[in-house]
Amino acid sequence: MKTYTLPDPDGHFGQFGGSFVAETLVHALDELKAAYEQYRNDPEFLHEFHYELKHFVGRPSPVYHARRWSEQLGGAQIWFKREDLNHTGAHKINNCIGQILLARRMGKPRIIAETGAGQHGVATATVAARYGLECVVYMGSEDVRRQASNVYRMKLLGATVVPVESGSRTLKDALNEAMRDWVTNIENTFYCIGTVAGPHPYPAMVRDFQSVIGTECIQQMPVDAGRQPDYVVASVGGGSNAMGIFYPYIDFSDVGLVGVEAAGEGLDSGRHAASLNAGVVGVLHGNRTYVMQDEHGQIQETHSISAGLDYPGVGPEHAWLKDSGRAQYVGITDAEALAAFHKCCRTEGIMPALESSHAIAHAARLAPTLSKDKIILVNLSGRGDKDMHTVAEFSGITL
Numbered sequence: 001m002k003t004y005t006l007p008d009p010d011g012h013f014g015q016f017g018g019s020f021v022a023e024t025l026v027h028a029l030d031e032l033k034a035a036y037e038q039y040r041n042d043p044e045f046l047h048e049f050h051y052e053l054k055h056f057v058g059r060p061s062p063v064y065h066a067r068r069w070s071e072q073l074g075g076a077q078i079w080f081k082r083e084d085l086n087h088t089g090a091h092k093i094n095n096c097i098g099q100i101l102l103a104r105r106m107g108k109p110r111i112i113a114e115t116g117a118g119q120h121g122v123a124t125a126t127v128a129a130r131y132g133l134e135c136v137v138y139m140g141s142e143d144v145r146r147q148a149s150n151v152y153r154m155k156l157l158g159a160t161v162v163p164v165e166s167g168s169r170t171l172k173d174a175l176n177e178a179m180r181d182w183v184t185n186i187e188n189t190f191y192c193i194g195t196v197a198g199p200h201p202y203p204a205m206v207r208d209f210q211s212v213i214g215t216e217c218i219q220q221m222p223v224d225a226g227r228q229p230d231y232v233v234a235s236v237g238g239g240s241n242a243m244g245i246f247y248p249y250i251d252f253s254d255v256g257l258v259g260v261e262a263a264g265e266g267l268d269s270g271r272h273a274a275s276l277n278a279g280v281v282g283v284l285h286g287n288r289t290y291v292m293q294d295e296h297g298q299i300q301e302t303h304s305i306s307a308g309l310d311y312p313g314v315g316p317e318h319a320w321l322k323d324s325g326r327a328q329y330v331g332i333t334d335a336e337a338l339a340a341f342h343k344c345c346r347t348e349g350i351m352p353a354l355e356s357s358h359a360i361a362h363a364a365r366l367a368p369t370l371s372k373d374k375i376i377l378v379n380l381s382g383r384g385d386k387d388m389h390t391v392a393e394f395s396g397i398t399l
Helices: 023-039 043-057 067-073 092-105 119-131 141-146 148-156 171-184 202-210 212-224 240-249 316-324 334-348 354-369 385-394
Strands: 063-065 077-082 110-115 134-140 160-164 189-191 231-235 256-264 280-284 287-291 327-333 375-380
Touching (some): 063 212, 077 212, 092 189, 092 202, 092 240, 110 119, 134 171, 141 148, 141 160, 160 171, 202 316, 240 256, 240 375, 256 316, 256 334, 287 316, 316 327, 354 375
Parallel strands (some): 110 134, 134 160, 231 256
C-alpha cells in the first residue's frame, strides 16, 4: 500500500512543480489533465499499455548480478536493472507508449517531441510508426552532430527531425522549440515530453508510465537477489529513468535512493549539468525546480559528455526528494563516467549508455565502502551503441 501521494491536484511537490505557462497553453494542458485522469485507471487503457510493454517492448526487463565486477571491487553486490534490453535500447519507450496511447484517445494525429541523446526521439518515432501517426522531433544541432546514428534511426522510422540552432543547441533549446510548435498546432498535436519535467501533469504522468521499472524490481529482487536492495542508484538529467525506479521504492524506508548528476569537468569548473548539486530554485519549462541560472535569472549553458544529461534543470519531484532528504544526489565527472563505461564493457560484457555510466560509476565508488552482504541496484537505463563516436572522440580514437 503506497502512502506517498504527491503531487497535489495542482501539480505541486511541496514548493516545486506547478504550471507556469503562457495563456495559450492552458487549454491544452487542461485537456491533457482531463484525459489522463480519465484513462490512467481505465481497465481497457491499462490492458493495452501493458500488452504493448510485453509484446512490443519486451518487458519485463531482467535484473542482473554484475558478479565479476562486484568481486573485483570487494564490497557490496552490484545489480543492474536491464532497461538497455528494451526495444529501441532504453527506458524511454515505456513513457512513449503510454503518452501515444493517450494521444490516440484524444484524437491527436500529430506527435511532437524533443530529444537530447536521441533515445526519446527514437522511441517516439518508433511508437508513432507503430500507430501510423505523424511525428516531428526537435533536436539541438550539437546533439544532432553527437548522435548522428539516432538521427538516422528516427528518419528511417518516418519522423521529421528538426535541428535547433538557438542557444546552446542542446536539449533545453529543443524543448523550447517543441513548445513553440505545440502553441501553434494545439488542435491536432500531442506533445510527448520525454522526462519528468515540464508543466503539470507531465512530471507525474511520465513518472507513472516509467514506474513499471521499479514495480518490476520490487517483484524481481526478492526472487533473484534474495531481498530488496540497500541502495537504488540512477542517473539524473531531467530525471525520468531515476523516477521510474525510485517512485515504487519511496515508501521502502530502508532503501536509500541515490541520483547521479553529470559533474562534467567538475562541480567547481562551471562546466557541468548538476542542477541539484549546484543550481538554485527557479522556473524552467513550466515548472519550479532547481535550475542552472546566473544572478540575473538567465539560464546557464551546461556541459556533459552525455547528451542526455546536459539539461539545465531537473524534474520537480527530484527537487522535492532532495529537500525532503528522502533521496541523495551526487555528481560524477566525464572522466569517471568514461572509465566506468570501459570497465563495464570489459568486465561484464555490457555496453552501457553514457547516461547509465554515471550511475554505474557511483555504484563502483560506493560498493567498496560497504560490506559484501549489501546490495546496490543500478538502473542501467540504456545501451551505449549511440555513444560510440563520443567515446571514441574522448578516447582519442578515430573510427
